[in-house]
Amino acid sequence: MTAGWSRKDAGLFLLALGWLALTLGVRPLALPDEGRYVSVAWEMLTSGNWLYPTLDGLPFFHKPPLFYWITAASLSVFGMREWAARLAPYLGAAVAAFTLYGFALRQKGTTVARGALLILVTQPFFFGGAQFANLDMLVAGLIGATIVLAAEAGMNADRGRPYKALLTSAYLAAALGVLAKGLIGIVLPGMVIVVWLAWNRRLPLLRQLLWIPGLIVFLLAGAPWFVAMQARFPDFLHYFFIYHQFQRFAEGGFNNPMPFWFYAPVILILILPWSLWLPAALKNLRQNPEAKPTVRSLMWIWILGIVGFFSIPSSKIVGYVLPVLPPLAYLIAEGLARRRGGATPPRMPIGPAVLAGTICLGAIAANNIFNHKTDRSLSARIAAQRQPNEAVVFLRNQFFDVPFYLGLKAPVRIFDDWRATKTSKADNWRKAMADAGRFDPQRAAQLLFDVAQLDRTLCASPVTWLIAPKGAEGTEAFLKQIAPFATHEGTTVWRVTRGELAARGGCGQTPSGG
Incomplete structure (x- = not known):
């Protein structure tokens, strides 16, 4: 059932990357978010101050610096082009697609893996997020990579296979996730993995996953910038962690207050037409049972955990739930494969993909026609x-x-x-x-x-x-x-x-x- 990367798989992945880059530079920067974050990166480049982000010359500590570092480096290499300003979310989408594709290939084979990749990159929500210059897709890709790498390390450890290289990569991805957007880079993957192990009665595996060398990698990669900022700005840790990471999560009346159920219909609408095939993921779940801990339960816990987490505060920003798109793509692909009996060679859902791709391109075109909020x-x-x-x-x-x-x-x-x-x-x-x-x-x-x-x-x-x-x-x-x-x-x-x-x-x- 499992498979490794073949030349065809590499070609399909490169084709997916080309698709995501197709309209990367065809529209102006959207206001306020794209303008704000790209402006911070532009200042980092022009001022020569790569240590901490500034907004109009003043220290800007709403978010950590990884997005700005990537964007400033891209602008320095490729120049003042909109597509260069969107390299960070594009890389986040590439990381999400790469880790999901590789994981599905190894765990389920080519039918599910290729279907999941096709579905993921043609979801309008994912396609748009890959081309929107803010921090959401970058951290979503790193959260997804951390979950996939840690889960596969846990499954390998449970089966007596090598797992430490995967686990080291998971800790590094988590550290980069923290540098991308803060504590959610480690909190959300950790929550998903713990709940998944508990659901599958494998909590003892935590003793192997909580690995001292991995924690050292996490601290060496993720901690120095925060230590440097606290040394330079004494109020930094309180402002960044207490106010921005905790108080704004708990307080009401913040940006875009919405009811608890807000995310479910939004996700279903923004991944159309693929959400019409989501019921296939719910059918016949007891057929073809998987060895525990199961991949299917990981994907459902991944979705429900992250949607539930971001449904708690009254403020609900659509981009926050980008991390659930890879497991949704996997479940739809697996559901279609089960409905077709796991056909070999794989039967790709080309018709829905063409419709989904048309929606993606239509949304970009509509933005250029109707969105005049640009300077x-x-x-x-x-x-x-x-x-x-x-x-x-x-x-x-x-x-x-x-x-x-x-x-x-x-x-x-x-x-x-x-x-x-x-x-x-x-x-x-x-x-x-x-x-x-x-x-x-x-x-x-x-x-x-x-x-x-x-x-x-x-x-x-x-x-x-x-x-x-x-x-x-x-x-x-x-x-x-x-x-x-x-x-x-x-x-x-x-x-x-x-x-x-x-x-x-x-x-x-x-x-x-x-």
Whole structure:
């Protein structure tokens, strides 16, 4: 039943990687997430500070640095291209596909393995996640790799086969998962493995899986960055672990509050049409019994455990459940193989795959047609007119993708009501910047300005490019007297000159007759 990688399997996997890369660079960075995370990586590259992430020049500790390291390295090699900015999620998807495919080949053979790979990479949810520049797919791939490697190590140990190389790889994947997004990189795989062993009455295997050399690998790979950050910023561990990893998980009223059952229908919709074949995974479960501990029970516990975990808090972000897509693909593939009697040579579900692929490409096309929430075109117009020494400032918003598209080498000054932000609990860009400023108050004083200081700042430079939300002229009276340079959707740009301000009575001058 089991099989190793053949030349055909390697070719199929490379074909899957090509499919996932097909539309990697055909759309602009989505706001706010892609713009924010790519902007942080761009700053890491331009500043030369690879030790810790910064957002507009201030320490940004919402997430660990692995995504930013990969993205900054990609941009340094391949240049300022959208597809290069999405290399990290693409690599996360590749890791998820590679480990699932190899695991299924060894445990179930080519029929299930090839079906699972086809189903996984044509799930619209997985296809989109592989091309979305945030941290979710990267950590999902590492969580999946940790579960698969640890489970196979446990099965090998149970059967008296070599397992330590697999276990070492599992600990390394867990450490990278922690560096990708924090404690979930080890907590979720650990939860799945423990429940799986308990369900199969194999808990004594934990004595072999909790392996001292593996723990040393985990600490050597995952701990140094956290130690370095605590040494440099005394409040780091409390802010990162207590606030971001525990309090925000437990608190209500955070981003996107949804009912407990939210994830189940969302997943079924986002993996269409494959969810229509999911009932096949539920049929005849007692036929063809597996040796314990079973692969099938691992997959179900993997899905239910992670969906259950993220269903607890009121805040529910769709990308959090990306880790359940590999086991769903496996179960659907195995269900189809059982329904067909494990046909050899494998009968690939080509029809549904073509439909699924069409949905994937259609979703990307629809995004390009209907999603106009991007500052790429505005940035191109600014770049065509702006001289390198002309300042860029933001008013009452943070335009995350502008530094990337303009290739700015220095942080942007942001003008807003920062004193009101200090008392606000709303989770938004203002709070993120205010929190970042607490780690470096001196730097924050040079970048975060009260709106009352805007006139003085504009008068200090011969030319300033002012970017603001559409309608800002309603709150800043002097902008009513200056024609906008460009407007797109919810963003307006002004090219403000000191001479024009002085002519209209600004900069301590009296208005001229003209």
